[in-house]
Amino acid sequence: MNFQRVAALVLRYTFLYTRSLPRVFEIFFWPVMELLVWGMLTQYLESGPYKLPGFIRFLLGAMIFWDILYRAQQGTTIAFLEDIWARNLMNIFVAPVRVSEFILATYCVGFVKILVTVAVLGVLASVFYEFNLLAMGWPLIPLFANLLVMGWAVAMVTTAMIMRWGQASEALAWGIPFLIQPFCAAFYPLDSMPAWIQPIALAIPATHVFEGMRAVLAGHGLSWSRVLWAAGLNALYLIAAGLFFRFMYGRAREKGLLAKLGTQ
Amino acid sequence: MVRAMAEAIVQVEHLRKEFNGTVAVADVSFQVRRGEIVGLLGANGAGKTTTIQVLLGLTTPTSGLVKIFGMDFERHRIAILQRSNFCSAYTALPGNLKVWENLLVFAKLYQVKDHRRKTDELLELLEITPLRKHITGHLSSGESTRVNLCKALLNDPELLLLDEPTASLDPNIADKVRKLLRRVQRERGITMIYTSHNMRDVEEVCDRVLFLNKGRVVAEGTPRQIIDQFQQQSLEDVFIQVARSGDLLAEEGK
Numbered sequence: 339m340n341f342q343r344v345a346a347l348v349l350r351y352t353f354l355y356t357r358s359l360p361r362v363f364e365i366f367f368w369p370v371m372e373l374l375v376w377g378m379l380t381q382y383l384e385s386g387p388y389k390l391p392g393f394i395r396f397l398l399g400a401m402i403f404w405d406i407l408y409r410a411q412q413g414t415t416i417a418f419l420e421d422i423w424a425r426n427l428m429n430i431f432v433a434p435v436r437v438s439e440f441i442l443a444t445y446c447v448g449f450v451k452i453l454v455t456v457a458v459l460g461v462l463a464s465v466f467y468e469f470n471l472l473a474m475g476w477p478l479i480p481l482f483a484n485l486l487v488m489g490w491a492v493a494m495v496t497t498a499m500i501m502r503w504g505q506a507s508e509a510l511a512w513g514i515p516f517l518i519q520p521f522c523a524a525f526y527p528l529d530s531m532p533a534w535i536q537p538i539a540l541a542i543p544a545t546h547v548f549e550g551m552r553a554v555l556a557g558h559g560l561s562w563s564r565v566l567w568a569a570g571l572n573a574l575y576l577i578a579a580g581l582f583f584r585f586m587y588g589r590a591r592e593k594g595l596l597a598k599l600g601t602q
Numbered sequence: 603m604v605r606a607m608a609e610a611i612v613q614v615e616h617l618r619k620e621f622n623g624t625v626a627v628a629d630v631s632f633q634v635r636r637g638e639i640v641g642l643l644g645a646n647g648a649g650k651t652t653t654i655q656v657l658l659g660l661t662t663p664t665s666g667l668v669k670i671f672g673m674d675f676e677r678h679r680i681a682i683l684q685r686s687n688f689c690s691a692y693t694a695l696p697g698n699l700k701v702w703e704n705l706l707v708f709a710k711l712y713q714v715k716d717h718r719r720k721t722d723e724l725l726e727l728l729e730i731t732p733l734r735k736h737i738t739g740h741l742s743s744g745e746s747t748r749v750n751l752c753k754a755l756l757n758d759p760e761l762l763l764l765d766e767p768t769a770s771l772d773p774n775i776a777d778k779v780r781k782l783l784r785r786v787q788r789e790r791g792i793t794m795i796y797t798s799h800n801m802r803d804v805e806e807v808c809d810r811v812l813f814l815n816k817g818r819v820v821a822e823g824t825p826r827q828i829i830d831q832f833q834q835q836s837l838e839d840v841f842i843q844v845a846r847s848g849d850l851l852a853e854e855g856k
Contacts, residue, residue, distance in 0.1 A: 346710030352705045354696060425694040429753070432658045433711045434683040593621060594652065594661040 339442070341436055347443030351417060355447075369405050369455050372463060376401045377467045395555050397525065398469045402459050404524045404550055406482060406542055408515045409455050410489020413448025414441075415496045415511040420597055422505060433598050437587060444497075445490055452486065474551075477560035481547045487576060489545045492518070494579035498586035504599060523548045542567040543575065550556040608635040610672075610791045611761050612657065617666035619652050619817075626652040628817035630666075636760075639794040640789055641825075643837075644814035645845035647830040650797045653767055653814070657795065658688055670761065684712065685751035694746065697739025701730070701749055704738055705756065724752045728782065738775040744775035751779070755786065764796045768803050774816035780806050811837070815844050821850035 355361050380394040421427040430440065456471075463469040471478070496510050521535060522544040531539060539545045550564035590596050612634035613747045619627040628803065634640045640749040642650040655661040656668055659675040668674065670682045673686055695704040702721070709717035725731045728748045733741065741749060746753060754762055764783070768776040780803055785795060804811060813821040813828065821828050821844070825837050832840045 340713075342713060343711055346707050349710065350696070350703075350707040352700070353699045353707070357700075358696050420696075424696040425692070426696050427693065428660070428688070428690070428693045429708070430682060430711075431660060432686075432688045433708065434680045434713075435711060436680065588662075591660065591662045594619075594626075594655055596660045597651075597655045597658075 339436065339438060342430065343439045344443045344446070347430075347435070347440060348446050351420075351447040354420060365451055365455055366458055369409075369459050372401060372405070373398070373459050373462055374466075377469075380393060381467065394467055395469055396552055397588065398463050398467060398522060399471070399474075399551055399555050400525045400548060402456060402463065402471060403481070403485060403548060404519070405459065406452055406485040408493075409452045410486045411493040411496065411515050412511060413451040414444040414490060414493035415500070417444035417447050418497045418500065419508060419511060426456040427599050428597060430436045437583075441494065441497075441583070444493075448489070448493070449486065456482075474554050477550070477554045480560070480565045481550055481554075481570075484543055484547050484572055485564065487572040488547075488568075489515075491572065491575040494576075494583045498579075501590050501599065502586045504595065505579070518542060518544065521545075525558055540567075541571065543571040546571075552571075553573040608637060610634065611636050611670065612795065613667070613669040613672075614653070614657075615667040617656060617668060618664045619649075619656060619661065620664045625817055627656075627663075630814070630817065630819055632812055632819060632822070634761075634795060636793055637787075637791045638810060639783075639796060639808050641808035641811040642795060642797045642814060643801075643804060643811055643841060645841070649735050649815040649817040650814050651765070654763055654795070654797060657763060658686075661684065670780065682734065684757065684759040685759060686753040686763065687712075687757055687759035688763045688765070689747075689750045689767055691747065691767060691769035692765065693750070695738050695749065695753060697737070699738055700734075701736055701738055701741075702734045704749070705753060708753045709756050714756050717756075720756060720773055721752075724755050727755075727786070743770050744778075747771060747775070747779060748782075750784070755790075757802070758790065759792060762792050762794045764794060766798050766800075767796075768798065768800055776803070783807055801836065801841055805837050813840070813844055815847075820844060 376397055377394070380397045385395055421430055429437065460471040463471060492514060496514050499510055500507050521539050522542045523531060523539050528536060528539055528545060528549055546564040546568035550561050550568075553559065553561055553564070610633045611621065614633070615631045616745070617627055617630040630653060632640075642653060644650050652661060656663050657670065659679050671685060675682060675820055700818065705721045709721060714720050722731070725734060728751060730745060730748050731750065732746055733749065738746070751767070767783070768779050771779060782809060783794070786792060796804070796808055803851060808825060810823065810827055811825055812819050821831060821840075823831065828840055829835070829837060832843055834840045834843060
């Protein structure tokens with residue numbers, strides 16, 4: 339691993355984002371719109387005829403946490419797509435860059451994008467809905483880290499699939515996280531899900547994070563078993579995703595797809 | 603004679619590449635010696651692009667031996683790519699970055715020492731210093747080609763692979779690029795592998811030409827030798843003859 343090359347790739351993305359207003363806009367636009375919609379809905383549910391107390395904390399917390407996972411996946415995959423769109427992928431693959439360096443650079447970019455997004459959402463949630471994300475305290479860190487790592491694992495699978503099946507599979511960049519969403523107990527507790535789905539949900543690291551988040555918001559403190567389950571599953575999935583990526587990279591080289599992707 | 607004894611930078615022996623049972627390269631063997639400019643010619647589907655992709659490590663061969671600087675891609679990918687570079691009309695640098703930003707990124711990727719001086723020197727050599735602060739996507743085709751070439755020369759490559767570098771250029775700019783490549787090769791002694799459909803490019807730039815047809819080398823020599831061998835007036839006539847004779851010529855060339 340050569341960190342100078344990783345830094346060079348990160349520098350490239352920095353230039354790309356600082357020079358493109360639509361890209362900067364994209365980082366904020368959807369999360370802010372989601373926050374406004376969810377925030378207003380929860381305010382209505384709390385103060386309207388339903389009078390659901392504490393509802394806003396759980397839903398806004400879940401929304402922001404879901405965004406961490408989604409943006410971790412999307413930021414990485416889109417960084418890869420940027421090179422395809424710019425017809426620059428071949429220039430990268432014929433440069434002395436290891437695939438691991440390329441992936442690490444996309445992770446770094448995704449990480450920064452998430453920090454910016456979460457910071458903006460945190461401020462807006464605090465100003466508009468009096469929801470202070472930081473009030474969760476230090477448990478925020480292991481929960482955040484687990485979502486980030488899960489997003490990276492999903493991103494590696496998505497990117498590998500795009501590399502193998504080309505731009506036609508670009509929709510995966512946006513679609514794949516939503517395959518997970520119904521099963522990861524993001525917006526509702528695990529025990530409210532149908533019994534047959536619960537084992538599936540428990541195999542998803544994010545489920546443990548969302549359950550842990552709800553416990554912290556309810557004042558029960560952080561459940562270490564949840565954090566460890568999430569971390570263990572993440573480690574497993576990250577290794578599996580790495581092996582899958584490596585396999586797909588090999589297949590792409592075998593089939594001459596890297597050059598095709600680079601000149602599409 | 604001196605050239606014949608020079609070190610082989612590229613060594614390809616019995617290269618074969620199949621894609622799902624379709625043969626893209628049937629059996630190609632050649633060597634490229636240090637300082638040579640070798641043209642890969644052939645009609646669409648002759649196997650030259652696949653050969654270039656294998657030489658860049660983008661595609662794995664089905665069988666055969668490919669060594670660059672005496673090393674193979676499976677074990678020495680980074681070492682090979684550190685000493686080589688690539689320029690193609692079909693790739694681009696990110697369009698919304700300024701020229702200097704793109705060059706800075708690639709200079710850092712290739713870990714070029716004193717990259718600022720190097721970039722300035724190349725921009726001057728390629729006569730594009732005034733474009734330094736321009737947005738890459740706003741450049742004309744000719745300017746883009748020269749910026750791509752600048753990127754390809756940043757690491758002082760010992761081996762430069764050029765895939766139709768003059769495609770989409772007007773004759774005036776194409777002529778300038780050819781002269782530039784010749785000059786760069788003379789001054790820096792770079793080994794080049796060059797593909798083009800423009801026979802004038804090949805005649806002017808290449809020391810030696812490999813004609814590919816149906817995934818095999820059907821003729822090899824200097825442009826003049828090949829013209830004489832095929833008893834034609836120009837390389838373009840040879841190209842047409844090779845392309846139209848198809849299988850028959852491939853058999854004769856074996």
